[in-house]
Amino acid sequence: MTPSSMGSIFRLALALGLFVWPAPAGARQGEPLCGDCQSTGRVPRELDAEAVALEQGALLCSIALDQDPEGLGLDWKPCPKCVRPSAKQKAVEEFEAALLPKRAWLKARREAVDAVVKSPVDHLETEHFVLAWDLPRIKIDRKIVDRHRALHLYARRLEDLRTRIFEQIGLTDADTNGVKHHVYMFERHKTAIAMAPVVTGRSLVKDTKISLLGIESHMVSWDNPQVITNDEERHQFLVHAVSHHIHDGLEDRRHWLFQRYGWVYEGLAHFQEIRDFGPPIAWCSAEGGAFSNWQSATWEANVKKAVKAKEQPVFQEVIRKSAGSLSPMEHQFAWSYIDYLMWLDPHAMKRALELMIGPQKDVRDVLKEAYGLSVGQFVDGWTAFVLEEYKTRSRKGPYQRPPRS
Numbered sequence: 001m002t003p004s005s006m007g008s009i010f011r012l013a014l015a016l017g018l019f020v021w022p023a024p025a026g027a028r029q030g031e032p033l034c035g036d037c038q039s040t041g042r043v044p045r046e047l048d049a050e051a052v053a054l055e056q057g058a059l060l061c062s063i064a065l066d067q068d069p070e071g072l073g074l075d076w077k078p079c080p081k082c083v084r085p086s087a088k089q090k091a092v093e094e095f096e097a098a099l100l101p102k103r104a105w106l107k108a109r110r111e112a113v114d115a116v117v118k119s120p121v122d123h124l125e126t127e128h129f130v131l132a133w134d135l136p137r138i139k140i141d142r143k144i145v146d147r148h149r150a151l152h153l154y155a156r157r158l159e160d161l162r163t164r165i166f167e168q169i170g171l172t173d174a175d176t177n178g179v180k181h182h183v184y185m186f187e188r189h190k191t192a193i194a195m196a197p198v199v200t201g202r203s204l205v206k207d208t209k210i211s212l213l214g215i216e217s218h219m220v221s222w223d224n225p226q227v228i229t230n231d232e233e234r235h236q237f238l239v240h241a242v243s244h245h246i247h248d249g250l251e252d253r254r255h256w257l258f259q260r261y262g263w264v265y266e267g268l269a270h271f272q273e274i275r276d277f278g279p280p281i282a283w284c285s286a287e288g289g290a291f292s293n294w295q296s297a298t299w300e301a302n303v304k305k306a307v308k309a310k311e312q313p314v315f316q317e318v319i320r321k322s323a324g325s326l327s328p329m330e331h332q333f334a335w336s337y338i339d340y341l342m343w344l345d346p347h348a349m350k351r352a353l354e355l356m357i358g359p360q361k362d363v364r365d366v367l368k369e370a371y372g373l374s375v376g377q378f379v380d381g382w383t384a385f386v387l388e389e390y391k392t393r394s395r396k397g398p399y400q401r402p403p404r405s
């Protein structure tokens with residue numbers, strides 16, 4: 001076919017009306033253009049810059065949604081006086097579709113929590129956490145932080161904790177079971193008592209918190225004045241408690257660390273407390289009872305003095321206990337064993353945890369496969385580490401031990 005015959009076919013097709021030029025997406029023929037929305041059907045909504053900044057890092061926040069019932073925080077809306085019906089119709093449908101999951105989330109949270117505790121609770125969901133919160137305000141240093149800001153602050157603190165733990169051990173999202181951690185923080189004991197059995201299956205009558213870990217992740221706590229007297233203590237308490245949920249989130253199995261590897265369970269949480277805050281203030285009790293320090297609040301001094309006096313507990317006995325049955329002294333040694341392993345090679349802890357999950361191996365096999373140590377080598381290495389690295393003077397603030405050089 002020659003170029004001139006192509007041209008005549010084209011002209012013939014045009015004459016017969018065989019070509020249809022595409023109209024703008026969604027527009028019907030003959031519709032006018034809309035100057036208000038440039039015919040997109042959407043116009044921007046004015047949002048308060050400060051409110052938008054507060055929501056950074058949050059996927060959904062009940063307070064923000066309640067404050068904007070019309071648009072639920074969306075930065076656009078359908079063009080109100082649109083002269084292009086097809087564009088407007090599409091925008092209205094998209095607007096409703098964008099609001100629907102937000103409304104459904106709010107309804108589900110209210111039913112799951114507010115309806116159970118029979119009082120208004122605020123809710124915030126981030127990438128890895130779902131918080132329920134009713135503390136009216138908190139005091140940080142000498143400043144009062146309102147309920148909404150405090151909720152966001154704690155959500156950030158929990159995400160930061162997860163990031164720290166992941167970096168320390170070398171974990172990635174692919175190592176987890178993908179379950180979000182639900183953290184309920186209430187002002188009053190009776191609110192926590194109402195919530196605890198519904199999400200954890202256990203009662204919270206004597207304790208400050210109760211957890212369900214592993215296959216699901218829920219932690220209910222309240223501002224018990226015997227444990228939490230200021231914001232720093234509340235934050236440290238949460239770091240201890242929520243670190244358990246982060247470690248346990250590696251596997252779809254309930255309480256897999258607590259029962260069989262109590263020293264690792266508590267040791268890792270105390271490691272985080274000392275690293276981020278200083279002397280520990282919390283543990284997960286059963287027979288161990290309420291938190292108390294064996295000897296002094298400086299655990300490394302206590303451990304070193306005991307090792308020098310050859311009064312340390314037997315490693316093989318401590319590692320057989322569940323987290324709930326460790327004595328106050330054994331908590332300090334459990335922390336020290338973890339402190340030693342994290343000093344040796346923090347990323348080998350990831351391998352150790354993997355061996356504790358799936359095959360639930362004996363500690364002797366875990367040490368051998370993750371660290372290349374026999375039990376005897378572990379005990380000798382740990383003893384030398386304590387004598388060389390630990391100080392006997394007291395330490396107050398956070399302490400991050402430099403890794404083995």
Ligand SMILES: [Zn+2]
Nearest residue numbers: 055061063064
């Ligand atoms: Zn918010």
Ligand SMILES: [Zn+2]
Nearest residue numbers: 034037079082
């Ligand atoms: Zn318009």
Ligand SMILES: [Zn+2]
Nearest residue numbers: 266269283284
């Ligand atoms: Zn604990």
